[in-house]
Amino acid sequence: MLLTAKGLTFASHADPGPHYVLERVSLAIEAGEIVDVRGPSGSGKTTLLRALARLLPDVEGTLTLAGRSAEGYAPAEWRSRVTLLPQTAAMRPGTVRDNLLLPWGLKVRSAGHAPPDGALEQALLEVGLGEIALGRDASRLSVGQAARVALLRAVLTVPDVLLLDEPDANLDDESTAQVAAMTELFASRGGAVMRVRHQRGDVRASRTLRLVGGHLTEVAS
Amino acid sequence: MNELAGGVIEIGWAQLAISTGFVVVVGILSMRLALGLERDLALATVRTFLQLIALGLVLRWVFGIDSPWLVLAILLLMMGAAAQTIVKRAPDAPRGILGSSMITMLLTGFTVTFAVTGLVIQVEPWYRAQYVIPIAGMVLGNSMNGIALALERTFADLDARAGEVLALTALGATPWEAAGDSVRVAIRAGLIPTINAMAAAGIVFIPGMMTGQVLAGADPLAASYYQVVVMLMVAAATALGSVLAVMLSYRKRFTADGVYIEKGYRQPR
Structure with a gap:
């Protein structure tokens, strides 16, 4: 198993009294899998992804990656290998190139080599963004373009697990298809993907899980 | 005018009263225009008096003690x-x-x-x-x-x-x-x-x-x-x-x- 979670429990205190968003949730994902998570709005799907990315304070339970417990990884290292893509694509001030290369400016990848311009252009072309120049100001991207650039930014770092929070929310059909193709390509190269989705899947997910009332159940396919 | 040795013209109670008069004018203006500032203005004026005079007294005392x-x-x-x-x-x-x-x-x-x-x-x-x-x-x-x-x-x-x-x-x-x-x-x-x-x-x-x-x-x-x-x-x-x-x-x-x-x-x- 690539990524496992055991007994994830998280209580929200947004309203008076604790409310269990996750109650002893356990799951396991293998390399190459695409796992969809469904569930009603507000059922804690985003919370689950954040817990897996170690981006949630005060969560109980244990995580392992490639057989090693989470304590064996520094938090930043864990997040560089189990990478969450938040629902809203956040572009930093600067060009598309600046944004795509941003991960290599971080200490956690100081030993790595940033991809050259040619590789970035090729990657943009593959996801249907060939018309966007690397020098374009990132604030001049449409919502759909920014979503794909943000996904590409995460994919280019080649994490072990990619956690996608509604990657195709607010996207048109063409962008949705391109996001799905990127996701499939990532999985076919050995990455694991966990997606939170509202829409019906147009890409065949390996499995579908359902999160309701803090409990995660497998949906028979 | 009471001039001090250093050339400072001293301010007495009369001078303080004149400056307070101006604040009273602002207070009246505030009432007429319904600015609702009279209370705050009065309070702030009293505080200015008390705090700064207290500061003067404290500093005088501190300078003396050395x-x-x-x-x-x-x-x-x-x-x-x-x-x-x-x-x-x-x-x-x-x-x-x-x-x-x-x-x-x-x-x-x-x-x-x-x-x-x-x-x-x-x-x-x-x-x-x-x-x-x-x-x-x-x-x-x-x-x-x-x-x-x-x-x-x-x-x-x-x-x-x-x-x-x-x-x-x-x-x-x-x-x-x-x-x-x-x-x-x-x-x-x-x-x-x-x-x-x-x-x-x-x-x-x-x-x-x-x-x-x-x-x-x-x-x-x-x-x-x-x-x-x-x-x-x-x-x-x-x-x-x-x-x-x-x-x-x-x-x-x-x-x-x-x-x-x-x-x-x-x-x-």
């Missing part, structure tokens, strides 16, 4: 009050910044005040209240504004950029890497009023201390030298103080694991 311990105790009191004010003015800041504000005020306040009195003016003895207390007051009062502004801006900007901070953290950024932009923006914001004041000094306005010295009969050129020293030191105190305060406190909105605690999230144990 004790280094008393001077140090007063400085500590002033720094505590400044740290409190900073916390009050930065409502977006997380709990627990009183400590860092206090450390900041202590470090910058003492360093800059005694750099001015000891190295620049070379006061003898080093604790001479007539110099140390007013200069500390100017350094603390001005840097406090800049520091409060920088702190408030840090957390307001982090909250506005929460999505970006999350995206950066998710890519493996450390708190410093995720918060760096906000920290820079905030420190700049804290410094701009001081830089503007330096640029406008002497052209748009006559700074307070120079005004005071000139009114007290000092040579305007000598007074201008003093003002230059104080302005530069205030700028230094604001800059050092803002950097220190922001550096000491931005991390408080992140967990030990480096996760940004979004607004409304319960502070973890």
